[in-house]
Amino acid sequence: MVYQVRLEQFEGPLDLLLHLIRIHEVDIADIPIARITEEYFRVLTEMQDLDLAVAGEFLVMAATLVYIKSKMLLPAAEGEEATIEEEDPRRPLVQALLEYQRFKTAAGDLAGFEERRRRIFGRVAPLEEAPARGPLELSLFDLLAAFQDVLKRAARRPDVEVTPRPFRVRERMVELLERLARERPLGFLGLFPADADRRTVIVTFIALLELLRQGVVRVRQASPFGEILIYPLEEA
Amino acid sequence: MSLEPVAALEALLFATPEPLPPERLAELLPTLSGEEISAALASLKARYASPASGLMLDEVAGGVRLATRPEAAESLARLAIVRPSRLSRPALETLAIIAYRQPITKAEVEAIRGVNIDGVLRTLGERGLIRILGRKREPGRPMLYGTSRAFLEYFGFQDLSELPTLREIEALVAPSQASRPAEHAPREEPERAAPTADSAAGPAAAVPAGSGSDPVPEESG
Amino acid sequence: MSLEPVAALEALLFATPEPLPPERLAELLPTLSGEEISAALASLKARYASPASGLMLDEVAGGVRLATRPEAAESLARLAIVRPSRLSRPALETLAIIAYRQPITKAEVEAIRGVNIDGVLRTLGERGLIRILGRKREPGRPMLYGTSRAFLEYFGFQDLSELPTLREIEALVAPSQASRPAEHAPREEPERAAPTADSAAGPAAAVPAGSGSDPVPEESG
Numbered sequence: 106m107v108y109q110v111r112l113e114q115f116e117g118p119l120d121l122l123l124h125l126i127r128i129h130e131v132d133i134a135d136i137p138i139a140r141i142t143e144e145y146f147r148v149l150t151e152m153q154d155l156d157l158a159v160a161g162e163f164l165v166m167a168a169t170l171v172y173i174k175s176k177m178l179l180p181a182a183e184g185e186e187a188t189i190e191e192e193d194p195r196r197p198l199v200q201a202l203l204e205y206q207r208f209k210t211a212a213g214d215l216a217g218f219e220e221r222r223r224r225i226f227g228r229v230a231p232l233e234e235a236p237a238r239g240p241l242e243l244s245l246f247d248l249l250a251a252f253q254d255v256l257k258r259a260a261r262r263p264d265v266e267v268t269p270r271p272f273r274v275r276e277r278m279v280e281l282l283e284r285l286a287r288e289r290p291l292g293f294l295g296l297f298p299a300d301a302d303r304r305t306v307i308v309t310f311i312a313l314l315e316l317l318r319q320g321v322v323r324v325r326q327a328s329p330f331g332e333i334l335i336y337p338l339e340e341a
Numbered sequence: 342m343s344l345e346p347v348a349a350l351e352a353l354l355f356a357t358p359e360p361l362p363p364e365r366l367a368e369l370l371p372t373l374s375g376e377e378i379s380a381a382l383a384s385l386k387a388r389y390a391s392p393a394s395g396l397m398l399d400e401v402a403g404g405v406r407l408a409t410r411p412e413a414a415e416s417l418a419r420l421a422i423v424r425p426s427r428l429s430r431p432a433l434e435t436l437a438i439i440a441y442r443q444p445i446t447k448a449e450v451e452a453i454r455g456v457n458i459d460g461v462l463r464t465l466g467e468r469g470l471i472r473i474l475g476r477k478r479e480p481g482r483p484m485l486y487g488t489s490r491a492f493l494e495y496f497g498f499q500d501l502s503e504l505p506t507l508r509e510i511e512a513l514v515a516p517s518q519a520s521r522p523a524e525h526a527p528r529e530e531p532e533r534a535a536p537t538a539d540s541a542a543g544p545a546a547a548v549p550a551g552s553g554s555d556p557v558p559e560e561s562g
Numbered sequence: 563m564s565l566e567p568v569a570a571l572e573a574l575l576f577a578t579p580e581p582l583p584p585e586r587l588a589e590l591l592p593t594l595s596g597e598e599i600s601a602a603l604a605s606l607k608a609r610y611a612s613p614a615s616g617l618m619l620d621e622v623a624g625g626v627r628l629a630t631r632p633e634a635a636e637s638l639a640r641l642a643i644v645r646p647s648r649l650s651r652p653a654l655e656t657l658a659i660i661a662y663r664q665p666i667t668k669a670e671v672e673a674i675r676g677v678n679i680d681g682v683l684r685t686l687g688e689r690g691l692i693r694i695l696g697r698k699r700e701p702g703r704p705m706l707y708g709t710s711r712a713f714l715e716y717f718g719f720q721d722l723s724e725l726p727t728l729r730e731i732e733a734l735v736a737p738s739q740a741s742r743p744a745e746h747a748p749r750e751e752p753e754r755a756a757p758t759a760d761s762a763a764g765p766a767a768a769v770p771a772g773s774g775s776d777p778v779p780e781e782s783g
Contacts, residue, residue, distance in 0.1 A: 254655065278665055416574060
């Protein structure tokens with residue numbers, strides 16, 4: 106059979122395999138692995154002949170096929186004690202193929218729905234809307250996109266710093282401030298429970314230093330070697 | 342002077358581009374009972390069913406809105422309304438996996454598709470079709486993705502239970518069958534199926550996907 | 563299947579926000595004669611005159627458009643209260659800065675954004691997305707802001723450490739080309755490229771320019 110395949114027409118190695126299985130009319134539950142492997146390599150070679158970069162995923166699948174093929178050549182249950190049921194080495198691949206095929210079909214369904222919806226037009230939202238008070242609709246993607254823009258703009262102005270603070274530290278800073286709002290002063294040692302792991306101790310300490318640096322909290326020691334106490338700014 | 346319930350409802354739907362769920366309708370029409378609102382909806386629907394109407398009641402994403410009838414599409418062609426481009430095949434596949442398997446991590450989607458999906462995820466996120474549901478409790482705490490309400494609107498679903506059940510592909514299991522039903526044939530041809538693909542007629546046949554493998558989480562909006 | 567002229571006209575008026583002058587109507591409905599269009603307009607007008615209709619034909623500025631009837635104003639007044647609202651771009655940016663730099667003062671946010679943020683801060687506060695964490699030792703003892711619990715809950719995160727990291731953000735969203743204009747700015751839509759275009763090709767391939775802020779890929783958006 107002469108046919109031409111172009112690698113970029115496949116969504117990935119599974120797609121290519123499904124294609125080969127179909128055009129050779131083999132049973133997916135009983136894939137003639139040697140033959141399909143051979144075909145698979147032929148396609149990859151064609152691609153390389155055409156100087157097209159073959160994505161890594163295709164090569165990983167090639168290795169998998171070779172592995173399965175070699176497993177199938179081995180005499181069964183050699184040396185293994187109680188191999189009650191020798192697993193067909195093709196099985197995981199077949200399952201992956203079937204799974205992928207289901208979603209490929211589902212994607213086709215979605216395309217159909219999409220097409221139908223494209224024939225229906227809603228109303229264009231008025232360009233200016235009165236500030237609404239209704240329930241909030243906020244997308245994390247929008248928030249992140251906004252932050253990206255902030256970062257991008259700030260990159261042109263080295264005088265402002267926008268890079269996020271490390272999350273753990275930031276979180277701990279907020280936590281310390283929350284505790285200070287309830288209980289003041291805070292004992293320094295109380296911040297480090299005996300069972301705290303190293304990482305937690307370090308993060309807490311950095312958070313405290315950062316709060317001090319920013320002038321949000323103050324520390325005091327009532328007497329030499331006395332306990333260090335932490336106050337929010339208003340007091341102390 | 343106040344309008345008939347059906348007129349008030351119509352004005353409301355006209356003024357609101359996004360679908361209004363029943364609770365919102367009730368809030369917006371506080372003088373009407375639930376039954377009155379239902380009756381008004383039914384009456385609008387009946388009125389729009391006439392061939393003299395260019396509008397329809399579009400029941401989507403758990404709500405209802407006004408929209409043009411599909412048959413009017415040709416008359417609107419000259420308006421050159423800008424709309425988002427169609428989703429690419431990879432985007433559709435990725436979206437299908439996320440829709441049926443949510444919440445799901447990027448790595449899990451990649452395992453099913455067999456390819457890297459960074460670029461596609463970004464596109465889907467930017468188009469608002471997916472959203473981040475949180476993080477998975479496992480090493481690395483990867484983010485979990487799911488579909489958004491915009492996803493339902495885009496494909497015209499009321500809720501996720503309207504997704505067609507995932508079909509097995511007899512065609513591949515029994516390859517010699519010459520006369521396999523067309524819609525079950527794996528598509529290889531790059532072009533889209535005809536716009537009005539029958540396979541898309543779905544909602545009626547929509548059985549909420551049962552078993553553990555196809556969880557259908559409720560939209561939380 | 564084609565619709566009656568009056569239905570085509572109605573769909574056209576519905577999908578067009580601005581008034582359409584007669585010449586434009588003739589252009590948009592090339593299969594109809596001038597008389598047919600006039601007749602269709604008259605028939606629509608008569609239909610909308612019924613007390614069961616919430617719409618009317620609004621003849622303004624040398625053109626005609628659909629609008630809600632004045633009597634519907636009361637029903638519509640409640641819309642502003644109940645309708646879901648989105649944060650403005652400035653509010654989003656401010657919220658993002660606070661989320662990623664908290665605790666932070668207003669002056670510090672303003673230094674980053676380059677503009678006064680009083681109004682935006684108030685909005686975010688009223689929305690319950692931010693809170694005051696304390697004060698900073700600086701002249702004026704400015705207040706320090708951070709995000710609220712509600713903010714995290716909204717996104718399904720347990721704590722701040724679950725917010726996407728800078729690396730994850732970069733993978734998820736590309737910065738928009740220009741500081742993006744109005745939300746509804748039309749975008750150029752290349753027709754669907756070859757279906758496999760952005761598959762495994764990764765990040766470079768799949769990013770439609772600056773569509774990030776348009777969360778609902780509404781057909782007529």
